[in-house]
Amino acid sequence: MHKCIKMVVFTVLVVLSLQQIAFANEETKRPPKPTEGIESSDPNHGSSTDSDNESVQRASGLFYNYYCSIDNTGSDLYLEGSTVANYLSDQVKLTLYLQIWDGSQWIDVQSWPFTQYNSKSVTEGANTSFQHGNYYRTRAVHYIKYGTQTETQNSTSSYIYVD
Known part of the structure; x- marks a missing residue:
């Protein structure tokens, strides 16, 4: 009987130690951070307003922001x-x-165009799926046509990591 209890305790300890090893292997290692762009201070939100040179973009000419x-x-x-x-x-x-970091550069994954006519603004959004374990950011192209004048500006959000 004493030998049986020792065997059960030993078996339980072996099983528990193997589970810890299995769980440790399941932890995903975060890939290296992108070498281009700015990391967001908020893990769930990135914005072009995060950087000093692109904070709530204000431009002269046709653009207000x-x-x-x-x-x-x-x-x-x-x-x-x-x-x-x-x-x-x-x-x-x-x-x-939508851009994803491939380990050496930002790659456009998907795009959504929005246009308003006879208007002062367009503000839109889009939902999309993601793959865990990647860095993502938004890039935007802004365009205004006023009579014969046209103007284009670009903005890029800070990046976030999706665990």
Whole structure:
């Protein structure tokens, strides 16, 4: 009987130690951080307003302001952007791009174009799925047409890691 109890205790200890090893192997190691762009201070939200040179973009000419952002909602990624003109314009455009870091550069994965006519602004968003274990950010192209004048600006959000 005493030998049987020792065997059961030994077996339980072996099983428990193997489970700890199995759980340790399941932990995902975060890939190296991107060498381009700015890391967001908020793990679930990145914005073009995070950097000093792109904070709530304000430009002279046709643009009043512009920005883009990315949010991890837990179930998907939500990208948002805005293009705001100084004047009621013939065309105001916003194109959002989801970018993923491939280990050496940012790659456009998907895009969403939005256009408003006879307007001062366009503010839109899009939901998309993600793969765990990657860095993501939003890139946006902002465009305004006012009579014969056209102007384009670009913005890029800070990046987030999706665990």
